[in-house]
Amino acid sequence: MTGTMELFSARVCPYAHRSRLALAVKGIEFDLIEIDLSDKPPRFLDVSPYGKVPALVQGGVAVYESNIINEYLDELYPEPALMPVDPLGRARARIWIDYIDSKFLDTYYDAIENKDRSKDDQFRTTIEEAFRFMENDGMAKMSAGGPYWLGAEISLIDLAYYPFFERLPAWTYYRGIDIPVDCSRLTKWRAAMQEHPAVTEIANSPDYYIEGYKKYAA
Numbered sequence: 589m590t591g592t593m594e595l596f597s598a599r600v601c602p603y604a605h606r607s608r609l610a611l612a613v614k615g616i617e618f619d620l621i622e623i624d625l626s627d628k629p630p631r632f633l634d635v636s637p638y639g640k641v642p643a644l645v646q647g648g649v650a651v652y653e654s655n656i657i658n659e660y661l662d663e664l665y666p667e668p669a670l671m672p673v674d675p676l677g678r679a680r681a682r683i684w685i686d687y688i689d690s691k692f693l694d695t696y697y698d699a700i701e702n703k704d705r706s707k708d709d710q711f712r713t714t715i716e717e718a719f720r721f722m723e724n725d726g727m728a729k730m731s732a733g734g735p736y737w738l739g740a741e742i743s744l745i746d747l748a749y750y751p752f753f754e755r756l757p758a759w760t761y762y763r764g765i766d767i768p769v770d771c772s773r774l775t776k777w778r779a780a781m782q783e784h785p786a787v788t789e790i791a792n793s794p795d796y797y798i799e800g801y802k803k804y805a806a
């Protein structure tokens with residue numbers, strides 16, 4: 589790929605947020621193309637076969653799917669490295685990157701979109717258990733002293749998870765869902781992420797998300 593890099597993105601989208609974070613951590617120059625997902629321009633549909641953001645385009649060639657974009661960027665721009673070097677470490681990182689998409693997010697979004705208030709407690713309990721799974725099976729085994737998922741340095745796991753935690757204030761506001769007090773590593777991780785320059789550069793306020801998720805939650 590040669591020429592200017594373009595990222596088709598949407599401010600509201602946590603997946604596009606992942607790739608914006610990867611570009612920011614790596615200090616890669618790119619053009620941000622904000623897409624109105626309710627009125628997708630024809631050029632976007634040409635580059636994004638799934639009709640979804642994010643899509644990364646350079647020299648007329650597109651890479652899409654947030655985690656694939658992020659691994660691609662990590663291979664294209666090796667510094668700072670965002671994946672372990674050893675095959676087992678890389679496999680374990682991919683397992684956690686897969687876990688959030690394959691196992692966690694459906695329930696997370698069902699919890700905020702659920703209209704049956706009698707199910708709120710069950711959703712909250714399920715999500716709190718998932719947070720404990722991340723804490724105990726993920727961070728406690730992989731992060732040593734932290735603060736990031738793989739220790740002292742930020743990685744693609746952190747970038748895959750953080751956008752959904754930046755949005756957590758909406759879940760707290762509408763559904764009383766938050767990181768359990770016994771999840772000290774997860775709490776410390778979120779605080780460290782919130783201070784990372786790549787995160788602060790593009791962060792939105794809790795109020796932005798509370799307002800944005802109103803149409804799903806109210």
Ligand SMILES: N[C@@H](CCC(=O)N[C@@H](CS)C(=O)NCC(=O)O)C(=O)O
Pocket residue numbers: 598600601602603604625639640641642652653654655
């Ligand atoms: N698996 C995709 C998910 C991307 C995704 O769902 N993007 C949403 C916005 S958050 C989208 O573009 N939706 C438009 C549509 O489905 O029409 C990824 O990781 O990139």
